[in-house]
Amino acid sequence: MSEERTVSSPMHRVAILVYDGVKLLDVSGPAEVFAEANRLGADYRIALLSVTGTDVTSSVGIRIAVDGSPDSEPAPDTFLVPGGDIYPRTPLTRALVEATRALVVRADRVASICSGAFVLAATGHLDGKRATTHWKIAGELAKRYPKARVEPDAIYVRDGATYTSAGVTAGIDLALALVEEDHGADMSRDAARSLVVYLQRAGGQSQFSAPLQGPPPRTPALRRVVDLVTADPAGHHSLGELARHLNLSPRHLTRLFQEELSTTPARFVESIRFDIAKALLDQGHTATQAASLAGFPNYESLRRVFARELSISPAAYRRRFGTARRAQAEG
Incomplete structure (x- = not known):
């Protein structure tokens, strides 16, 4: 268990767009990282949104209660698109793509987990950007969206204010990196320790999961x-x-x-x-x-x-x- 801190941090809105068939861990993993960071002094406000504002059913059949629709929430500081096993083998709905696009243009920082990259790519947001997804479907992402520069070995990829990550637990790696970007290495490391996960790891997808030691260069x-x-x-x-x-x-x-x-x-x-x-x-x-x-x-x-x-x-x-x-x- 982590020790709670009394450090005051600016409020940071995180919007996660969910849909029927969404992978539960793609939602709960990052959410737990942000919640752990809150116990360490951060102030992440997480909103689960769906296209219509109604509850959805996850990939394992567990119902996810949502807080509203994209139109009902203020502009997010961070917008996350989780993945689902239904993509890319089934077509994306126009409503999901449009809801994603509406949040992308309002968010300061955009991220996807696993096959959520297909949803982002369908909006055109990955055009000209480096991106990744689960290694099993990376080739399909590159084929469908040739304007994206797909890197199949990466655990996560950052291109400016856009992040994409590999499958399932890589969403936790990504969330830790976002916490480190917002609050520094100490908080990210403490959150990782409390959750009993690696802050940095080597995996089948060869990029390491969190930024290197020390602050990133300014340039x-x-x-x-x-x-x-x-x-x-x-x-x-x-x-x-x-x-x-x-x-x-x-x-x-x-x-x-x-x-x-x-x-x-x-x-x-x-x-x-x-x-x-x-x-x-x-x-x-x-x-x-x-x-x-x-x-x-x-x-x-x-x-x-x-x-x-x-x-x-x-x-x-x-x-x-x-x-x-x-x-x-x-x-």
């Missing part, structure tokens, strides 16, 4: 570098490649790094990979596996970074964490 181009490297840690992220992705000159990108972060692009990419490797070790991967998955050319490269940053080897770090975890379990 949009530098935040995009974080997205690029976390989405594909083992990819080729040289200065030239990063500059090409961002449509900047290498010289200009180098200057941005120096002015805001007082580091070089190469060292920044290395620091992201270092954080990813630590998360992998925390979760039980071997040092060799962590080096490979985090994008280091070999174990020795990772060992040198650990020696510089922590004065221990990756293997020692893993043993130390594992020992503490076993002691906790045995206690």
